[in-house]
Amino acid sequence: MTIPAKAFQRWLQSIAPDASTADVCRVSGIKRTTLAQQLVRGKVAVHTVVSISRAYHANPVASLAVFDDYRVLAGPPHPPTxxxxxxxxxxxxxxxxxxxxxxxxxxxxxxxxxxxxxxxxxxxxxxxxxxxxxxxxxxxxxxxxxxxxxxxxxxxxxxxxxxxxxxxxxxxxxxxxxxxxxxxxxxxxxxxxxxxxxxxxxxxLSDGELTVLAGDRLQALGKVLRRHEHDQAQTEKIWENLG
Amino acid sequence: MIETLQWSTLAICGLVAAARIPSALRGENRSLFGIFALMTLAILLSIQGPYLVIDQAMGGINLANLLLRFVVFGAIFFLGIRVSRGFGADGAYRLITGKTGLMVLLTISAVMVALFLLMDTSGSSAGLMAISAKGGRNSALVEYYGAAGRAYPAFVALALVPPMVRAVRERLPLLVRIAAGLLALGGAAVALTLLFPLIPPSMSAAEFIINYSAVLCYVVGLALIWTARIVNRHSGSRKTSTEM
Known part of the structure; x- marks a missing residue:
C-alpha cells in the first residue's frame, strides 16, 4: 500500500523542513531516481518513509501513523502477545x-x-x-x-x-x-x-510447550523440504527424458 | 500463406533437429533427436515440391505418402513415450506402450496399408489430391485412408493432453510449464484433425493451419524444455547452495 505523494511531501516538510530532495536521498541512502520516480507516479513506497524516518531519527511506526491508510498504527502502545x-x-x-x-x-x-x-x-x-x-x-x-x-x-x-x-x-x-x-x-x-x-x-514456555512448538516447526519445515524435494525430483525426471 | 507456413515450419524443425546433433553424438537423449528428425522428414514429405521429387524416386505410386504416415506414427509414438515418462504420466505411458496402444497402432497401420493397396495410386500427388479426383471408389478410399492416418496421432495426443494440462499448474520451472502448455495445445490441435471431414472444402486452408500449428507447438514445446534445462544448468552452477 503506497503513500500519496502529496501527503508524503507534507510529512517530509514536517520531519526535515529545510532539506532538499537531494539531501534527503543522501542521508537516507535512497537512490534519487527511485524517489523521483515514486513522486512522479504519485505513489511513495512504504520503505521510503521508513528509511527517511530512520535517517532523521524519527520512529518509523509513528511516521507511518501520520498517513490515512496507517492510522491504525497510532493510538496507545499495544504490547505484543x-x-x-x-x-x-x-x-x-x-x-x-x-x-x-x-x-x-x-x-x-x-x-x-x-x-x-x-x-x-x-x-x-x-x-x-x-x-x-x-x-x-x-x-x-x-x-x-x-x-x-x-x-x-x-x-x-x-x-x-x-x-x-x-x-x-x-x-x-x-x-x-x-x-x-x-x-x-x-x-x-x-x-x-x-x-x-x-x-x-x-x-x-514450559518444557512441554517448547517441545510441542519445536515439533510443529519441524513438521512444517519437513513438509516444505519434502515438497521441494518432490518438485526437484519431478524436474530432474523431465530433464532426464526431454532435456 | 500456406507455403510460407510449411517452409518456415520445416526450417524451425530442421534447425532444432540440427541443434540436437551434438548432444545426440554425446549420447544424451538420442530419441529426442530422432523425434525432431522424423518430424522434419514428415514436414518435408508433406510439402508439394519435395514430395514430388521423393515420390518420383520411389516409383511415382505415392509410396512416399504411405512413408509419410508411418514417419508421423513413429514420431508421435516416441514423443508420447518421452513426454509421458518425463512428466511422470504413468497412465498415458501405459496407454501408449501397453497392449491397447500397440493394438491400436497395429490395427490402424494394417487398415491404412490395406486402403492404400486398394487405391489406384499411380501418379505422384501430394496429399493424394489427384487420386481423390479420379473419382469412383478412389475418392472415398482416400478419405478413409486420411482418417486412418490421423487416428493414431490423435490417440497419442489425446492421451497426453490431461497430464500436460496438469503440469501447467504444477510447481515446475516457468519455461517447463509454458512448454507443457504448448504440448497441451499441440495435442488439442492433433485431436482436432479428427474433425477434418466436417470442414467444408472451401475452408481447407484450416486443415493446413491446424496441422502445422500442432507440429510447431510440439517442436517449440520440446525445444523450450531443452532450453529450460540449459538455463537451469547455468544458473545452477553460478549460485551454489544459496537456495534450499
Missing amino acids: KCELVSQISTPDLLRALLSRSAMDPAPGAAAPALGPAPHATSVKNWVDAIDDGEVRQRVSASTGVAPQNYSAQLTANRLSPELAMATAVAAGVGPVGGLVATGLVTEEEAGWPAGARQAALDS
Missing part, C-alpha cells in the same frame, strides 16, 4: 533453546546463545499461525478483498504487504505493528517491543 513474541524466534534458535532444557538433555551443555533478530526465514507464516484463531484468514480476506489463495501464497513466500499485515493484526485483535515486525519492515525496538521480550517469552 507471548505467542507473537515466540513466533519471531527462528526455528534454529528455538531448537537450540530446547536442547539446553534439562527435560531434553539431562546434562545440558552451555546455555543457548542469544536469539537472532526478527524477522527469520518463516517469521510471517509463524506470526499468522500464532495469532490465528482458525478464522482470521477468512476475516482478512473479507475485509481487504484479497483472495485467500493470494494471501496464502504471500505467507508461503514469507511475505505480506503492510496493508495485509495490519489487517491481519486487527482481525486477530493483536497490536497492529506485529505484522510489520514479522515482515521486517520495522524492528522490534521501533515497534515498541521491550528489549529481551522474546527471550523472556521463550523462557516462560
Whole structure:
C-alpha cells in the first residue's frame, strides 16, 4: 500500500523542513531516481518513509501513523502477545533453546546463545499461525478483498504487504505493528517491543510447550523440504527424458 | 500463406533437429533427436515440391505418402513415450506402450496399408489430391485412408493432453510449464484433425493451419524444455547452495 505523494511531501516538510530532495536521498541512502520516480507516479513506497524516518531519527511506526491508510498504527502502545513474541524466534534458535532444557538433555551443555533478530526465514507464516484463531484468514480476506489463495501464497513466500499485515493484526485483535515486525519492515525496538521480550517469552514456555512448538516447526519445515524435494525430483525426471 | 507456413515450419524443425546433433553424438537423449528428425522428414514429405521429387524416386505410386504416415506414427509414438515418462504420466505411458496402444497402432497401420493397396495410386500427388479426383471408389478410399492416418496421432495426443494440462499448474520451472502448455495445445490441435471431414472444402486452408500449428507447438514445446534445462544448468552452477 503506497503513500500519496502529496501527503508524503507534507510529512517530509514536517520531519526535515529545510532539506532538499537531494539531501534527503543522501542521508537516507535512497537512490534519487527511485524517489523521483515514486513522486512522479504519485505513489511513495512504504520503505521510503521508513528509511527517511530512520535517517532523521524519527520512529518509523509513528511516521507511518501520520498517513490515512496507517492510522491504525497510532493510538496507545499495544504490547505484543507471548505467542507473537515466540513466533519471531527462528526455528534454529528455538531448537537450540530446547536442547539446553534439562527435560531434553539431562546434562545440558552451555546455555543457548542469544536469539537472532526478527524477522527469520518463516517469521510471517509463524506470526499468522500464532495469532490465528482458525478464522482470521477468512476475516482478512473479507475485509481487504484479497483472495485467500493470494494471501496464502504471500505467507508461503514469507511475505505480506503492510496493508495485509495490519489487517491481519486487527482481525486477530493483536497490536497492529506485529505484522510489520514479522515482515521486517520495522524492528522490534521501533515497534515498541521491550528489549529481551522474546527471550523472556521463550523462557516462560514450559518444557512441554517448547517441545510441542519445536515439533510443529519441524513438521512444517519437513513438509516444505519434502515438497521441494518432490518438485526437484519431478524436474530432474523431465530433464532426464526431454532435456 | 500456406507455403510460407510449411517452409518456415520445416526450417524451425530442421534447425532444432540440427541443434540436437551434438548432444545426440554425446549420447544424451538420442530419441529426442530422432523425434525432431522424423518430424522434419514428415514436414518435408508433406510439402508439394519435395514430395514430388521423393515420390518420383520411389516409383511415382505415392509410396512416399504411405512413408509419410508411418514417419508421423513413429514420431508421435516416441514423443508420447518421452513426454509421458518425463512428466511422470504413468497412465498415458501405459496407454501408449501397453497392449491397447500397440493394438491400436497395429490395427490402424494394417487398415491404412490395406486402403492404400486398394487405391489406384499411380501418379505422384501430394496429399493424394489427384487420386481423390479420379473419382469412383478412389475418392472415398482416400478419405478413409486420411482418417486412418490421423487416428493414431490423435490417440497419442489425446492421451497426453490431461497430464500436460496438469503440469501447467504444477510447481515446475516457468519455461517447463509454458512448454507443457504448448504440448497441451499441440495435442488439442492433433485431436482436432479428427474433425477434418466436417470442414467444408472451401475452408481447407484450416486443415493446413491446424496441422502445422500442432507440429510447431510440439517442436517449440520440446525445444523450450531443452532450453529450460540449459538455463537451469547455468544458473545452477553460478549460485551454489544459496537456495534450499
